[in-house]
Amino acid sequence: MKKILVVAAGLVLAACxxxxxxxxxxxxxxxxxxxxxxxxxxxxxxxxxxxxxxxGRTWQRxxxxxxxxxxxxxxxxxxxxARAGVMATLPGSASTGGLPALFTxxxxxxxAARQAPVAGDVAWVGSRLVLVGGPxxxxxxSSPDGGVTWQKLDGGGRFNVPATAPSHGAPxxxxxxxxxPVTAHGRPSTVRLDTSKDGxxxxxxxxxxxxxxxxxxxxxxxxxxxxDAYVVVDPSGVLHVVHATTQETITPSGLPGPIESLTFTxxxxxxxxxxxxxxxxxxxDHTVTPMVTDDGxxxxx
Amino acid sequence: MKAKLISVVAAAVLAFAGAVAAxxxxxxxxxxxxxxxxxxxxxxxxxxxxxxxxxxxxxxSAWGVYIGGIDRGCSQPNLxxxxxxxxxxxxxxxxxxxxxxxxxxxxxxxxxxxNTTTAYSQGxxxxxxxxxAMSALGMATNSxxxxxxxxxxxxxxxCINATKAFVRGWVAQLHVAPAxxxxxxxxxxxxxxxxxxxxxxxxxxxxxxxxxxLSTSSMxxxxxxxxxxxxxxxxxxxxxxxxxxxxxxxxxxDCSNGPTLALAPFSGNSACL
Numbered sequence: 001m002k003k004i005l006v007v008a009a010g011l012v013l014a015a016c017x018x019x020x021x022x023x024x025x026x027x028x029x030x031x032x033x034x035x036x037x038x039x040x041x042x043x044x045x046x047x048x049x050x051x052x053x054x055x056g057r058t059w060q061r062x063x064x065x066x067x068x069x070x071x072x073x074x075x076x077x078x079x080x081x082a083r084a085g086v087m088a089t090l091p092g093s094a095s096t097g098g099l100p101a102l103f104t105x106x107x108x109x110x111x112a113a114r115q116a117p118v119a120g121d122v123a124w125v126g127s128r129l130v131l132v133g134g135p136x137x138x139x140x141x142s143s144p145d146g147g148v149t150w151q152k153l154d155g156g157g158r159f160n161v162p163a164t165a166p167s168h169g170a171p172x173x174x175x176x177x178x179x180x181p182v183t184a185h186g187r188p189s190t191v192r193l194d195t196s197k198d199g200x201x202x203x204x205x206x207x208x209x210x211x212x213x214x215x216x217x218x219x220x221x222x223x224x225x226x227x228d229a230y231v232v233v234d235p236s237g238v239l240h241v242v243h244a245t246t247q248e249t250i251t252p253s254g255l256p257g258p259i260e261s262l263t264f265t266x267x268x269x270x271x272x273x274x275x276x277x278x279x280x281x282x283x284x285d286h287t288v289t290p291m292v293t294d295d296g297x298x299x300x301x
Numbered sequence: 302m303k304a305k306l307i308s309v310v311a312a313a314v315l316a317f318a319g320a321v322a323a324x325x326x327x328x329x330x331x332x333x334x335x336x337x338x339x340x341x342x343x344x345x346x347x348x349x350x351x352x353x354x355x356x357x358x359x360x361x362s363a364w365g366v367y368i369g370g371i372d373r374g375c376s377q378p379n380l381x382x383x384x385x386x387x388x389x390x391x392x393x394x395x396x397x398x399x400x401x402x403x404x405x406x407x408x409x410x411x412x413x414x415x416n417t418t419t420a421y422s423q424g425x426x427x428x429x430x431x432x433x434a435m436s437a438l439g440m441a442t443n444s445x446x447x448x449x450x451x452x453x454x455x456x457x458x459x460c461i462n463a464t465k466a467f468v469r470g471w472v473a474q475l476h477v478a479p480a481x482x483x484x485x486x487x488x489x490x491x492x493x494x495x496x497x498x499x500x501x502x503x504x505x506x507x508x509x510x511x512x513x514x515l516s517t518s519s520m521x522x523x524x525x526x527x528x529x530x531x532x533x534x535x536x537x538x539x540x541x542x543x544x545x546x547x548x549x550x551x552x553x554x555d556c557s558n559g560p561t562l563a564l565a566p567f568s569g570n571s572a573c574l
Binding site for chain 1 (some may be wrong): 342343344345347348351354365371372373374375376377378379398400408409410448451452454455486488489490491509510511512513521535537539540541542543545546547548549550551552553
């Protein structure tokens with residue numbers, strides 16, 4: 001198969017690629033590590049957790065009971081694919097950031113219910129679990145034992161969080177640890193890409209200045225595209241492509257509406273899941289669309 | 302009292318159904334008005350410019366604001382009397398929420414007592430605090446206010462009875478003249494909403510049911526025979542980022558067929574009925 005690699009400011013993408021790895025559905029609750037895939041989908045009794053070790057050809061299913069129904073859940077696989085974590089956000093007010101329901105365990109299952117301090121997003125760093133969330137996504141926690149005990153790493157209390165508190169984006173698993181995007185709200189707002197190799201000690205990273213207005217509580221979406229390479233989705237619609245200390249701002253075409261999240265399922269081939277919503281006064285559908293770019297993020301289809 | 306309230310609200314809906322949003326006189330105090338339409342709520346009230354960005358050519362007419370309480374998640378530097386006047390003059394409907402002590406079985410919060418007599422008194426005390434906060438914000442005496450009651454993972458009979466007593470106290474105190482309109486927010490499947498029908502019952506509910514369906518008639522786990530007289534708001538989606546006119550805010554999505562704080566009634570999206 002013909003395979004053309006395109007490198008644009010660190011964003012490694014491909015055109016006319018080989019047959020794409022088939023992901024089960026366009027769903028935010030999907031994680032993959034090599035040939036291992038995990039996904040969560042809501043059902044009447046809670047969540048269905050599915051795990052595949054052969055790239056999605058066969059699946060093992062189990063049910064995770066929830067006290068309250070929800071459609072908001074994320075799943076994370078550890079870098080070695082051995083562990084899985086599922087975080088569901090149960091209906092709760094914006095004042096709380098939603099209520100947590102966490103399950104962790106061997107990726108092949110079974111997953112056990114754990115107590116989490118807040119609802120949010122999780123990622124593994126080795127056997128350690130990092131959690132960000134809470135009011136205005138201002139809190140960061142780390143667990144050495146898969147969610148049994150927790151250590152607060154960043155943020156103040158759970159109540160009366162200051163409007164100036166930075167908001168933490170979904171932690172991104174990288175080749176050598178985890179990256180947490182930290183959005184600081186102001187004029188202009190910025191995103192700092194903090195990294196950690198152990199899930200406990202974080203190093204302040206590159207700062208990207210946004211051109212759009214990110215209100216308190218907003219964690220700007222960031223996607224990881226390779227070693228030390230990221231795409232920051234600016235509220236204004238432009239993309240900031242970051243590689244090490246270099247940055248390029250591009251105006252993409254073909255991306256639908258305001259983007260809620262951008263996740264590369266295969267950065268090498270430029271395939272991503274793009275979540276977007278609310279594009280007109282008459283319509284406000286939340287949609288996740290698989291898309292591909294082969295020119296460094298300038299055009300999408 | 303409740304029958305009178307319901308008839309007033311229903312009459313307002315009938316009289317103004319299909320009306321176009323219209324702000325009242327510039328100096329009028331916002332008061333209880335009926336809304337059929339879409340809204341959002343956010344942990345912190347946005348700035349005026351951000352509110353404008355979410356007003357122009359968007360589906361939204363209402364904003365949930367957390368006006369106080371010991372368990373409130375976010376500080377509110379923007380939420381002032383002037384802010385309330387400005388946004389309601391623009392046409393916004395506000396949904397004031399009070400986040401006081403929570404169900405004793407809900408982890409991670411300050412709690413009210415498991416003793417039902419004490420819980421009832423605490424409910425009344427929270428209503429007084431909410432009233433004072435609303436007065437300071439320039440909200441009229443008949444303003445609706447919602448108690449944010451987060452769902453516990455599981456609840457015991459003791460906690461359920463305490464919660465019911467607390468809510469009765471909340472409602473009873475708000476109904477003291479000049480009577481306000483008392484609401485309760487909670488997850489629709491927490492098992493509580495249908496137990497809040499004991500007098501004095503809340504005048505309306507805000508049900509958290511994240512099914513993505515823009516309809517207040519469709520609420521999981523809530524009897525179709527309860528809260529039927531334009532007494533429902535529904536939070537149909539949890540926190541997510543939305544961008545309108547270049548401004549991104551993290552919001553929950555709401556649909557209303559119930560009382561709000563505004564200068565005029567508004568019917569903007571009949572799907573919310």
